[in-house]
Amino acid sequence: MRFYLTTHKRHWVRLTDVPLFLKSEHFTSAVKLDEARGPYAVDSGGFSELQRHGRWTRTPRQYVDDLRRIWECVGPYDWAAPQDWMCEDLIIHGGSAGPLTFAGTGLSVAEHQRRTVANFLELRSLAPELRITPVLQGRTVPDYERCRELYERAGVDLTREPTVGLGSVCRLQSTREGAAIVTAMAAHGIRLHGFGFKTLGLEQVGHLLASADSAAWSYHARRRPPMPGHPHKNCANCLPYALRWRTRVLDAIPTWQQPYLDAA
Structure with missing residues (x-):
């Protein structure tokens, strides 16, 4: 398993060779982009888009243009997420969670899935060379099975894709329901990204x-508190802290899983 360190600090690509995960929006406003030292993947920023606006504000063509610039300036990435539609209740129905206010899309889970698959097909048609990966969306195991079938009917064999994102499981990951979703999709022979x-x-x-x-x-x-010798209030934007945290997470994985880990 390749474990990506998610960060909003785009310049970290020049500072470390551990796998990084970055939102495309963090690259778009930059005048100059740094070349990556190590592997990285690109998130579309869909959660923030739908949370704030209840829709996508970037067209597929704009997103492809952004991805192409990242590819050419930063270097080839492992894969990029599509402009998918998450299926969490707050994304669909709106509301508040902590400091975040969700606009709500007002659409159904089935419509979110249809739009997710349609966007992937459009992006791949626009830029087949940019390693844009399909993403499965849903709320329950039957939902994810239906989403998988949508791809199948569209002629996309998910078992032949290098990576398939598993969306809307972030808050379910340590629950029995979340484990059931991951297990069901992996049973099809799909190489999943969590x-x-x-x-x-x-x-x-x-x-x-x-x-x-x-x-x-x-x-x-x-x-x-910050790491010893660090002058800032905390290390929430600190690469040394992030790297140390990542090492602790990988070390905590049960020993029987260790052969699967890609610590590079």
């Missing part, structure tokens, strides 16, 4: 994932 997976989720189903990413290090650092 978005936003933390230690508990990895302990349970990490062996079923081809890759995963997490930004939990920043949340963790925000609630603790």
